[in-house]
Amino acid sequence: xxxxxxxxxxxxxxxxxxxxxxxxxxxxxxxxxxxxxxxxxxxxxxxxxxxxxxxxxxxxxxxxxxxxxxxxxxxxxxxxxxxxxxxxxxxxxxxxxxxxxxxxxxxxxxxxxxxxxxxxxxxxxxxxxxxxxxxxxxxxxxxxxxxxxxxxxxxxxxxxxxxxxxxxxxxxxxxxxxxxxxxxxxxxxxxxxxxxxxxxxxxxxxxxxxxxxxxxxxxxxxxxxxxxxxxxxxxxxxxxxxxxxxxxxxxxxxxxxxxxxxxxxxxxxxxxxxxxxxxxxxxxxxxxxxxxxxxxxxxxxxxxxxxxxxxxxxxxxxxxxxxxxxxxxxxxxxxxxxxxxxxxxxxxxxxxxxxxxxxxxxxxxxxxxxxxxxxxxxxxxxxxxxxxxxxxxxxxxxxxxxxxxxxxxxxxxxxxxxxxxxxxxxxxxxxxxxxxxxxxxxxxxxxxxxxxxxxxxxxxxxxxxxxxxxxxxxxxxxxxxxxxxxxxxxxxxxxxxxxxxxxxxxxxxxx
Amino acid sequence: xxxxxxxxxxxxxxxxxxxxxxxxxxxxxxxxxxxxxxxxxxxxxxxxxxxxxxxxxxxxxxxxxxxxxxxxxxxxxxxxxxxxxxxxxxxxxxxxxxxxxxxxxxxxxxxxxxxxxxxxxxxxxxxxxxxxxxxxxxxxxxxxxxxxxxxxxxxxxxxxxxxxxxxxxxxxxxxxxxxxxxxxxxxxxx
Amino acid sequence: xxxxxxxxxxxxxxxxxxxxxxxxxxxxxxxxxxxxxxxxxxxxxxxxxxxxxxxxxxxxxxxxxxxxxxxxxxxxxxxxxxxxxxxxxxxxxxxxxxxxxxxxxxxxxxxxxxxxxxxxxxxxxxxxxxxxxxxxxxxxxxxxxxxxxxxxxxxxxxxxxxxxxxxxxxxxxxxxxxxxxxxxxxxxxxxxxxx
Numbered sequence: 001x002x003x004x005x006x007x008x009x010x011x012x013x014x015x016x017x018x019x020x021x022x023x024x025x026x027x028x029x030x031x032x033x034x035x036x037x038x039x040x041x042x043x044x045x046x047x048x049x050x051x052x053x054x055x056x057x058x059x060x061x062x063x064x065x066x067x068x069x070x071x072x073x074x075x076x077x078x079x080x081x082x083x084x085x086x087x088x089x090x091x092x093x094x095x096x097x098x099x100x101x102x103x104x105x106x107x108x109x110x111x112x113x114x115x116x117x118x119x120x121x122x123x124x125x126x127x128x129x130x131x132x133x134x135x136x137x138x139x140x141x142x143x144x145x146x147x148x149x150x151x152x153x154x155x156x157x158x159x160x161x162x163x164x165x166x167x168x169x170x171x172x173x174x175x176x177x178x179x180x181x182x183x184x185x186x187x188x189x190x191x192x193x194x195x196x197x198x199x200x201x202x203x204x205x206x207x208x209x210x211x212x213x214x215x216x217x218x219x220x221x222x223x224x225x226x227x228x229x230x231x232x233x234x235x236x237x238x239x240x241x242x243x244x245x246x247x248x249x250x251x252x253x254x255x256x257x258x259x260x261x262x263x264x265x266x267x268x269x270x271x272x273x274x275x276x277x278x279x280x281x282x283x284x285x286x287x288x289x290x291x292x293x294x295x296x297x298x299x300x301x302x303x304x305x306x307x308x309x310x311x312x313x314x315x316x317x318x319x320x321x322x323x324x325x326x327x328x329x330x331x332x333x334x335x336x337x338x339x340x341x342x343x344x345x346x347x348x349x350x351x352x353x354x355x356x357x358x359x360x361x362x363x364x365x366x367x368x369x370x371x372x373x374x375x376x377x378x379x380x381x382x383x384x385x386x387x388x389x390x391x392x393x394x395x396x397x398x399x400x401x402x403x404x405x406x407x408x409x410x411x412x413x414x415x416x417x418x419x420x421x422x423x424x425x426x427x428x429x430x431x432x433x434x435x436x437x438x439x440x441x442x443x444x445x446x447x448x449x450x451x452x453x454x455x456x457x458x459x460x461x462x463x464x465x466x467x468x469x470x471x472x473x474x475x476x477x478x479x480x481x482x483x484x485x486x487x488x489x490x491x492x493x494x495x496x497x498x499x500x501x502x503x504x505x506x507x508x509x510x511x
Numbered sequence: 512x513x514x515x516x517x518x519x520x521x522x523x524x525x526x527x528x529x530x531x532x533x534x535x536x537x538x539x540x541x542x543x544x545x546x547x548x549x550x551x552x553x554x555x556x557x558x559x560x561x562x563x564x565x566x567x568x569x570x571x572x573x574x575x576x577x578x579x580x581x582x583x584x585x586x587x588x589x590x591x592x593x594x595x596x597x598x599x600x601x602x603x604x605x606x607x608x609x610x611x612x613x614x615x616x617x618x619x620x621x622x623x624x625x626x627x628x629x630x631x632x633x634x635x636x637x638x639x640x641x642x643x644x645x646x647x648x649x650x651x652x653x654x655x656x657x658x659x660x661x662x663x664x665x666x667x668x669x670x671x672x673x674x675x676x677x678x679x680x681x682x683x684x685x686x687x688x689x690x691x692x693x694x695x696x697x698x699x700x701x
Numbered sequence: 702x703x704x705x706x707x708x709x710x711x712x713x714x715x716x717x718x719x720x721x722x723x724x725x726x727x728x729x730x731x732x733x734x735x736x737x738x739x740x741x742x743x744x745x746x747x748x749x750x751x752x753x754x755x756x757x758x759x760x761x762x763x764x765x766x767x768x769x770x771x772x773x774x775x776x777x778x779x780x781x782x783x784x785x786x787x788x789x790x791x792x793x794x795x796x797x798x799x800x801x802x803x804x805x806x807x808x809x810x811x812x813x814x815x816x817x818x819x820x821x822x823x824x825x826x827x828x829x830x831x832x833x834x835x836x837x838x839x840x841x842x843x844x845x846x847x848x849x850x851x852x853x854x855x856x857x858x859x860x861x862x863x864x865x866x867x868x869x870x871x872x873x874x875x876x877x878x879x880x881x882x883x884x885x886x887x888x889x890x891x892x893x894x895x896x
Contacts, residue, residue: 039678093681366686368865393685394863395591426686433682438588440680441553448554448655449565451636514770522762522779526786533790537797544804573804598736598805600872 007244009380010236011413013170013333015209020173020294025181025303030108034076034309035344036062036100037089041143043069050100054081057111059285062100065132071145072135074285075111076307079104090329090346094339102309113283120195124150127196131276134285135347140164140175140240140269141330143348146276149268150196152261159264161199162249163190163273165206165213166233166240169331172351174290175270177303179206179213182274183220187228189273192280194226197266202228203249204270207235237333238411242267244380256407271350291315291349296356297324306345313341316354326355326362333412367420375414375424381407385414385424392431397438400431408432545573551592555584556635557657559609564635572597583609584656615671616654617661619647623668630660630669707838714842717893720818721850722884727818730809731851732876736862741855743802744809745848747791751813752822752847755780755787756840759823760833780823781814788814818847850887854880 039045046063050056056075063073079102086096119127132147152158163186167175179186186204194202204221206214214232221228233239233248243254245267252263260267268276271289278284287308293316294301300317318324328335329349345352375385384403391399408428415424549569560581562568571577572593579593580602587604594601604611619630619639626644631637638654641647649660649669661669674680720726727748734744759780767773792810796803803810813819822843826836857879866875 089678091678091681092683093676093678095676095678095681097678390860390863395588396595396863398595399859423686426683429683430685437680437682444655445552445554446550447653448556448636449549451638451653452554452556452564455635455637515772515775518766518770518772519775519779519782522766522782526782530786530789530793533793537793543800547801595737596805598734598740598807 006234006236006239007247007380008382009378009413010238010244011378011416012235013237013416015235016171016294017173017176017209020171020292020301020303021176023302025177025290025305027305028307028310028315030077030104030106030307031310031314032104033082033311034079034102034104034307035087035311036073036076036102036309037087037344037346038063038073038098038100039089040073040308040346040348041071041137041145043067043071043145045098046070046073048084048098048100050081050084052081052083055079055105056081056102057109059113059287060111061133061285065145069145069148071137072133072285073100074135074287075100075102076287076309077102077104078107078109088340088343090336090338090343090349092336099344110284115283116280119192119280124196127192131279134275134279136272136275136279136286137347138269139271139275139289139347139350141334141348141350146268146272149261149266150193152197152266156261157264158197158199158261158266160201160203160250160266161190161194161197162246162265162267163202163204163270164240164242164245164267165204165210165217165270166245167210168207168235168237168240169333169351170237171294171353172292172331173294174292174303174350176210176213177292178271178274178290179210180216183216185274185277186217186270187220187224188281189275189277190228191224191226192276193266193268193273199266202226204228204230205233205245205249206230207239208232209235237413238380238409241380241409241411243409256404286347289345289347289349291345292351293317293354294351295324295328295354296359297322297354298352308347309344311342311344312338312352315345316341316352318354319356322356324354325357326353326360328353328355332360333416334410366418366422369420369422372419374417374419378413378417380411380413381409383408385428388431389422389424389427392427395434397431397435400428401435405431405435545570547596548572548593551585551589551596552582553584553589553655554636555655555657557584557655557659559583561608578602578605580605581608583611586611614674615656616651616674617649617656617658618651618670618672619649620668620670621646621648623666625666627665629663629665633659633663635659702832702835707835710835710838711842711845712893714839715846715849716887717890719846719850719887719890720821720843721847722880722887724818724821725884726821727816727847729812730816731847731854731880732873734806734809735851735855735858735876738852738855738859740802740805741851743795743799744806745844745851747795747806747810748813748816748819748851749841749844749848751784751787751791752819752844753837753840755784755819756822756826756843757833757837758783758787760826760831760836763827764833776827777820777824780820784819784823785814818843850883854883857883 038048044066047066048063050062056062057078058075060075061072062075065072081100082103083101085099087099087101089097089099091097116122116130128147128150131150132145136146138144138146165175165179167173190202204217206217214230218230221230231249238244239248242260246260246265247253250265254260254263275286288305289308290303290305292303297319298316299319304315306315327338327341329338329352330336331351332353335351335353369386369389371386373386379385388400388403388405391403405428410425410428412425415422418424549566552565552569554565556564558564560568560577562571562577568577568581572579579597579599580590582589583604590604591601624647626641626647628641628643630647631639631641635657636653636655638650639647639660640650656671658671714720718724721728721731730744730748735741762779762783763776767776767779788811795810822840826839831839858876861875861879870878
């Protein structure tokens, strides 16, 4: 498979990756308290199965999936559930969400694990169910339940399976480290995914700024009984974005309101693939992941395997007496800023950046748009950020949608190059949530209108019913009152009998 | 002179016939604009606009008898949508009709409810469940926050509670400076 | 007339002697219907239909009724009659095919009757002694010029709606200033064609 031309646009921010690559992946001491949110994925919240006081083992299901687009949540360690309540979660709103809080018993005992070595004998649906029940979601950052991607349906045969090892965002190195050290697990997971999808070709995409990872994956891909192509791609942000990477590897575009499976492609992150392997080979559900700790204000920069639910405060070592200028979860381009260190690490957390003073310019004031067009030059989705900005700012949301607002991947390239430092992505996010809120309002008002009209009909019907009943009653009264008629017939009979009794005097009769 | 009259008469007759034929051929039955306007309104049926519900207000606007800024529950977004559809200038909400407030739903204080059904009869969307001498409850998902149940309640046991913001309905705020403050929108806050 | 001469009529009416920006006729719908691109396009199509049809009908009435009967002094009256009938007809068609457009155009649809560009075309045809085809081309060219300018202006007004305009200029003021600037731009075509 040849390399196709790269996508249009993109930027080259400074990478800042060496800081966290000086050592191999380390583990962390299990903290005493772990906070596990019930919503760590795209879709409906998981439904809690435990209550305070329950004792749980590592890997035991804490909450089950609710519906098709949902995922279960498992205990990251053995211990006691001390609370099921709203706690701070990593979300840009700084709002709370329902979490299971576990106090570790220090023993870290696994629950009964059921590996599935003979997975090839399982039918595809059963295999997908195993992965679903293991709580595996996209670990690249989106958190989409992975088993759904493995169910393209009979109408969409899968031609190409791509593993996403691009990791294009600056600062983040967790996938790089995983590829260097756990290449065999990734290949094992690839084998399982290939079987589940019956994919024709397998590609592992890695950016060219990761030579060690490339070497490790190429080595692990030799002597495998099916062909695996390790494709090295040019380093550019956002090469690792799903649709952009598919275009780079296959030359095909994912349609605007479609999915990769519609063009015969499925993509999974390398960490997700490794998690799939661990479930099938060892029976382990998703209870931990590798994350990168980095940033100018962090003393312990590096990659760590951490249990889900660890508080950031238990992970991040800060320089003595220094407060970070900013605390980011995710990368500098697409990450969110955390209100405090008391939030837990969740399945989709790939990086924590403790930004040192002056490390990243935080500019709160911005200038007027000068219509320079630099944003349109770098947009990887070939949108018109300038027009979307003007209309979002003017609250003309239908016009923003005409410029394909919902195709925006919020990568931040436009805001990165804007000379007026306008927070463009914030405008698009604002427009998107406003539009969703308006759609919700519309649905509610349509339902209210239906109820109102139904009520009007009901009242009308009742009124008509009452009037008819009244009419009938009046009629019945008229029929039923024999008094009037009987009196009349009696009077008539009396008159008749009187007439018989008194002979009529005939003046012509001679008496 | 006669020629003029004849010519014009003939012309007028000819054109009149043409128009008459066209009037029949291109006859239009109903007026869907009212429905289109009604679709933009929030359906609270609260009457704050001065009309007996959302459909009468929509009809009045279609006939040019009412202005577009009379709906407090709809707020700014409704005014903008109406301005767009009817090609009029957007303007601020008329303070005589009320003020736009955060969405609220009714809540009956159950210890005080006497089961009189007056609120059930007042609710325009049948969002209150109950029967005579039985407990009355508001179905919060259906409540539109119109406030019409408050006046009839003889024991004043209904409260209007603001709807919570959760992660599910949280909105990104507009960035700090300059969301367009003038011809399109008036309140810089949304 | 040769094809070249019809072409010149077209260029003249569309660009050089544009009815809105150079002759300053038809400014009412130009300002009133140009807020949104969709309505402007609808109005442009309606006016095109009216202009072309009434230009032709006016010519026919003038050439075959008024001139033979020596009633040329009645041309203003009869042209207005023709235009009114055509506009009524157009109104009915629009009402049937697109009731929303009908309601949105509102009063501006019947106001095409009083659009001085429409009567202007009819009278200018007479003044220039155009034949049947020349009248048709002239009317069509006038409407194309009108539509072009209306659509361009509407597109600009949409952008102006979200722009940062100083308080004193907002609304109609900036629209008129823009129209004036467009008019100056069209002066650049001056001298291309002499009619």
